[in-house]
Amino acid sequence: MLKVDELNVYYGRxxxxxxxxxxxxxxxxxxxxxxxxxxxxxLMMTLAGVLKPESGTITYDNxxxxxxxxKVLAQxxxxxxxxxxxxxxxxxxxxLMMGAHLRKDRAAINTDIDRMMxxxxxxxxxxxxYAGTLSGGEQQMVAIARGLMSRPKILMLDEPSLGLAxxxxxxxxxxxxxxxxxxxxxxxxxxxxxxxxxxxxxxxVLETGSVSLHGPGKELLEDTRVQEAYLGIKQKxxxxx
Amino acid sequence: xxxxxxxxxTGLAVGGIYALMAVGYSLxxxxxxxxxxxxxxxxxxxxxxxxxxLTLLHVPFAAALALSMLGAAALxxxxxxxxxxxxxxxxxxxxxxxxxxxxxxxxxxNMVYATLGSSYNAYPEIFGQSSISLFGSxxxxxxxxxxxxxxxxxxxxxxxxxxxxxxxAIRAASYDSEVSQINxxxxxxxxxxxxxxxxLLAGVSGVFLGMKYMAYPTMGWITNKAYISAVIGxxxxxxxxxxxxxxxxxxxxxxxxxxxxxxxxxxxxxxLIVLLLVMPSGxxxxxxxxKV
Numbered sequence: 001m002l003k004v005d006e007l008n009v010y011y012g013r014x015x016x017x018x019x020x021x022x023x024x025x026x027x028x029x030x031x032x033x034x035x036x037x038x039x040x041x042x043l044m045m046t047l048a049g050v051l052k053p054e055s056g057t058i059t060y061d062n063x064x065x066x067x068x069x070x071k072v073l074a075q076x077x078x079x080x081x082x083x084x085x086x087x088x089x090x091x092x093x094x095x096l097m098m099g100a101h102l103r104k105d106r107a108a109i110n111t112d113i114d115r116m117m118x119x120x121x122x123x124x125x126x127x128x129x130y131a132g133t134l135s136g137g138e139q140q141m142v143a144i145a146r147g148l149m150s151r152p153k154i155l156m157l158d159e160p161s162l163g164l165a166x167x168x169x170x171x172x173x174x175x176x177x178x179x180x181x182x183x184x185x186x187x188x189x190x191x192x193x194x195x196x197x198x199x200x201x202x203x204x205v206l207e208t209g210s211v212s213l214h215g216p217g218k219e220l221l222e223d224t225r226v227q228e229a230y231l232g233i234k235q236k237x238x239x240x241x
Numbered sequence: 242x243x244x245x246x247x248x249x250x251t252g253l254a255v256g257g258i259y260a261l262m263a264v265g266y267s268l269x270x271x272x273x274x275x276x277x278x279x280x281x282x283x284x285x286x287x288x289x290x291x292x293x294x295l296t297l298l299h300v301p302f303a304a305a306l307a308l309s310m311l312g313a314a315a316l317x318x319x320x321x322x323x324x325x326x327x328x329x330x331x332x333x334x335x336x337x338x339x340x341x342x343x344x345x346x347x348x349x350x351n352m353v354y355a356t357l358g359s360s361y362n363a364y365p366e367i368f369g370q371s372s373i374s375l376f377g378s379x380x381x382x383x384x385x386x387x388x389x390x391x392x393x394x395x396x397x398x399x400x401x402x403x404x405x406x407x408x409x410a411i412r413a414a415s416y417d418s419e420v421s422q423i424n425x426x427x428x429x430x431x432x433x434x435x436x437x438x439x440x441l442l443a444g445v446s447g448v449f450l451g452m453k454y455m456a457y458p459t460m461g462w463i464t465n466k467a468y469i470s471a472v473i474g475x476x477x478x479x480x481x482x483x484x485x486x487x488x489x490x491x492x493x494x495x496x497x498x499x500x501x502x503x504x505x506x507x508x509x510x511x512x513l514i515v516l517l518l519v520m521p522s523g524x525x526x527x528x529x530x531x532k533v
Contacts, residue, residue, distance in 0.1 A: 074425070
């Protein structure tokens with residue numbers, strides 16, 4: 001279980017995360033929803049060890065989480081960063097191999113590359129192409145596959161639907177559901193609150209750096225405050241908060 | 242015709258050395274995005290190490306070459322750890338790296354002036370004045386050896402970068418160092434390795450330059466030519482650096498023979514400026530832009 005307690009992170013001079021506490025239980029899909037600039041990516045980058053917290057603790061299975069990215073990955077937590085950020089100068093296959101950079105089991109790496117092709121059949125025709133030549137949707141598939149290549153215990157997906165066409169977004173969410181069924185633990189951030197909440201076991205709403213609401217995904221979907229702020233549903237009677 | 246052949250071969254020999262330096266330069270540029278002006282100092286010290294290995298230790302040439310490569314690799318590694326790593330950890334802009342590199346370069350040069358003096362040190366004759374005939378022209382054995390050895394060294398380096406997992410990690414880190422770390426790359430180790438690889442090439446080029454032109458404190462300035470080669474090929478591109486080095490070497494040699502050797506450097510820098518006006522990203526400009 002990944003547990004975050006009273007986390008404070010500054011991004012330059014901006015107090016980007018304020019006393020954020022949350023947890024991700026294994027086998028669950030947990031999402032962080034919130035507007036642009038709410039601090040979702042800051043949280044992900046901090047968990048991945050890229051940003052350093054000012055105060056607060058992050059533990060994974062009761063051990064403190066490392067503060068260096070490659071050590072975090074070695075502990076089994078892998079981030080698929082926002083905007084995909086594939087290595088455009090590497091081929092699709094090389095991108096996948098980079099995902100498995102810390103692994104030593106060569107034979108199993110090759111089997112896993114094959115498995116990724118089964119998961120995303122479109123990649124099979126693209127293995128030798130430079131990742132920079134792929135469409136946005138294809139790049140997102142490769143980015144998720146690259147993350148899976150590390151055989152993570154927790155997969156963190158930062159805004160996987162950003163900038164994609166609705167049909168492709170559907171595919172991305174289908175993939176997340178499939179991974180969940182295979183038992184993968186997933187931490188997801190999304191602006192696309194409706195779809196994220198629908199597939200989440202638990203969710204947190206981030207507003208200007210702090211958690212304003214949390215609860216099971218389905219419950220938040222019913223919450224009037226969430227509906228008004230993030231799902232664009234107007235209530236007939238305005239309730240006091 | 243025979244004259245032309247000979248000029249081209251001489252040009253290729255010099256070009257091979259330019260290519261070696263340009264590849265080392267480009268490797269560092271591609272991962273840290275700044276021009277490592279201290280590289281010339283490393284080459285100069287590599288050349289001195291080869292010279293002293295031959296004249297004081299009296300080791301065979303192959304051993305002197307190996308010593309020089311290892312010594313230059315160690316210096317290059319220290320260069321990064323002392324002068325750049327703290328800047329890197331504080332995310333300093335490239336300009337600071339360049340200033341630090343210039344400082345290192347001036348320091349190394351003056352340290353050699355102060356301790357070893359400003360004299361020009363001629364390498365002992367390794368290949369004698371012997372030459373062999375090829376296609377009707379005579380080629381010095383040194384030139385031939387330089388061409389072959391440079392190309393082999395570059396080939397091995399390129400194979401390593403293109404086909405090994407560590408090589409892929411170097412290319413990945415040079416494209417996006419932050420994401421490479423998220424993928425498990427120990428960035429500090431990879432950067433250290435890149436400086437070691439560049440140092441190995443600096444050792445080879447230092448010894449060849451010493452054999453061709455002698456070892457002296459300011460010889461590092463010849464890396465200007467490596468810089469031009471790298472820019473001709475497209476900064477950051479390794480095949481570009483090789484092609485750029487060979488083109489520059491041959492053109493310089495043609496200018497020296499058919500125009501005037503005094504105009505050689507004027508030509509090189511004019512060529513650079515014109516090329517940048519016409520093809521700002523060089524022959525093999527950097528890879529495809531990321532699609533958002």
